[in-house]
Amino acid sequence: MSSHVCDVLVIGGGIIGLTAAWRALEAGASVVVLDPSPGDGATHAAGGMLAPVMEAGFGEQGQARLGTASLALWPEFAESLERAAGLPPGAVGLETAGTLALAYDRDDLVELRRLLALHHEWDLGSAEISPEDARRRVPGVGPRVAGAAWVPGDHRADPRAAQAALASVVAARGTLVPRAAVSLNWADGAVVGALDDSGTAYAAGAVVLAAGHASGSLFAGAPTRPVPGTTLRLDANVDRAPAVVVRGMVQGRPVYVVPRPVRPDGRRELVVGATSDEREDDHLTRAGDVFALLRDVRALLPELDDAVLLETVTRSRPGSPDNAPLVGWAADGLFLATGHHRNGILLTPLTAAAVDQALGAAPEGPEAAAASEVATRFADPRRFAAADSGFADARSTTRGGTA
Numbered sequence: 001m002s003s004h005v006c007d008v009l010v011i012g013g014g015i016i017g018l019t020a021a022w023r024a025l026e027a028g029a030s031v032v033v034l035d036p037s038p039g040d041g042a043t044h045a046a047g048g049m050l051a052p053v054m055e056a057g058f059g060e061q062g063q064a065r066l067g068t069a070s071l072a073l074w075p076e077f078a079e080s081l082e083r084a085a086g087l088p089p090g091a092v093g094l095e096t097a098g099t100l101a102l103a104y105d106r107d108d109l110v111e112l113r114r115l116l117a118l119h120h121e122w123d124l125g126s127a128e129i130s131p132e133d134a135r136r137r138v139p140g141v142g143p144r145v146a147g148a149a150w151v152p153g154d155h156r157a158d159p160r161a162a163q164a165a166l167a168s169v170v171a172a173r174g175t176l177v178p179r180a181a182v183s184l185n186w187a188d189g190a191v192v193g194a195l196d197d198s199g200t201a202y203a204a205g206a207v208v209l210a211a212g213h214a215s216g217s218l219f220a221g222a223p224t225r226p227v228p229g230t231t232l233r234l235d236a237n238v239d240r241a242p243a244v245v246v247r248g249m250v251q252g253r254p255v256y257v258v259p260r261p262v263r264p265d266g267r268r269e270l271v272v273g274a275t276s277d278e279r280e281d282d283h284l285t286r287a288g289d290v291f292a293l294l295r296d297v298r299a300l301l302p303e304l305d306d307a308v309l310l311e312t313v314t315r316s317r318p319g320s321p322d323n324a325p326l327v328g329w330a331a332d333g334l335f336l337a338t339g340h341h342r343n344g345i346l347l348t349p350l351t352a353a354a355v356d357q358a359l360g361a362a363p364e365g366p367e368a369a370a371a372s373e374v375a376t377r378f379a380d381p382r383r384f385a386a387a388d389s390g391f392a393d394a395r396s397t398t399r400g401g402t403a
């Protein structure tokens with residue numbers, strides 16, 4: 001059995017694990033990342049909505065606080081990642097152009113108004129607008145839409161571009177090993193490393209567990225589960241494609257469209273999402289899911305009939321029992337960065353700030369300090385350790401997440 005020694009061992013090379021690895025490298029640590037297929041988890045499917053407002057459901061004020069704190073960090077996060085990767089400004093696709101929310105029929109409008117009332121209570125800044133105003137903002141909005149809202153606080157980024165930028169930074173300065181961790185190594189109640197599936201042992205000063213929905217298979221204190229979802233990629237002429245995120249309800253079913261930047265050929269990619277299931281992770285796309293997404297998106301934006309269907313992809317969100325992430329120390333030597341569920345792209349900069357703090361680096365600026373405080377309050381993984389924590393199994397409590 002061979003062995004490696006490093007300061008920080010990161011298990012999982014999705015957007016969260018690579019962000020943790022990048023922050024550890026910035027702090028001067030030697031870093032190894034284990035992942036048999038980095039970037040091929042939930043990050044590969046994600047739409048990239050940065051949506052603390054529309055994703056804030058009833059009873060989820062903690063998640064709204066986490067999301068708002070993380071969104072404030074996105075501009076600085078994107079800029080410093082692009083700089084570190086030697087990419088031009090804008091390469092990770094951050095766009096702060098707001099979001100249009102649509103309601104297809106009268107019942108969907110009742111739901112939208114209930115949500116707007118909640119946003120008003122929490123001071124999140126969204127407001128109802130008329131369907132005509134919606135069409136002025138996004139000309140392709142269909143004639144049958146019953147109502148709309150403008151959500152100035154929800155934005156977007158490109159998860160695949162961010163993942164690629166992180167991978168290039170980590171590959172240049174750390175070590176990426178294409179292997180799966182099979183167990184954590186413990187000594188005297190502390191995590192001191194891990195073993196991979198080739199039998200190689202890694203000894204580390206700290207282990208960051210960021211294996212997405214699979215994290216729970218390595219550590220019982222990370223009660224993650226797969227929440228599979230499908231997204232589609234369309235390619236549309238810019239005249240027929242929305243320039244802002246459009247999301248809506250169509251007879252009770254959520255659907256969204258996230259635009260990527262316009263290309264020189266006058267077309268842009270659109271991500272249409274997303275289904276949400278409670279089943280095992282198999283990466284298989286169901287025909288009915290593709291049908292339902294296309295049916296619902298055409299009800300809101302009929303002009304997309306002309307778009308080219310490029311890709312269907314199904315991956316699993318890392319769900320947690322209360323739908324909030326697990327970010328923080330869970331045992332001596334073991335830092336959890338998982339359970340980000342339907343908001344992992346939004347919550348990436350907040351996770352970065354928490355890792356900075358865990359490694360002893362002062363979070364940069366008041367917003368980062370505030371974010372890591374919010375993470376301590378609402379994302380502490382030890383909340384599941386208490387026998388009387390009372391967290392219900394989310395299988396019975398989640399109502400189809402949208403992102």
Ligand SMILES: Cc1cc2nc3c(=O)[nH]c(=O)nc-3n(C[C@H](O)[C@H](O)[C@H](O)COP(=O)(O)OP(=O)(O)OC[C@H]3O[C@@H](n4cnc5c(N)ncnc54)[C@H](O)[C@@H]3O)c2cc1C
Nearest residue numbers: 012014016041042043047048049181212229343344345346
């Ligand atoms: C359909 C869909 C749409 C989404 N839309 C949005 C959105 O619009 N906005 C948003 O904020 N979030 C969205 N999300 C959620 C977001 O994608 C996730 O929360 C985020 O990508 C989680 O990142 P991660 O790095 O923790 O997990 P992942 O990206 O799943 O990465 C985990 C990695 O761990 C690796 N791994 C697993 N087991 C092991 C092991 N034993 N050893 C080593 N490595 C291992 C995997 O290979 C994988 O690369 C969406 C998710 C889905 C599925």
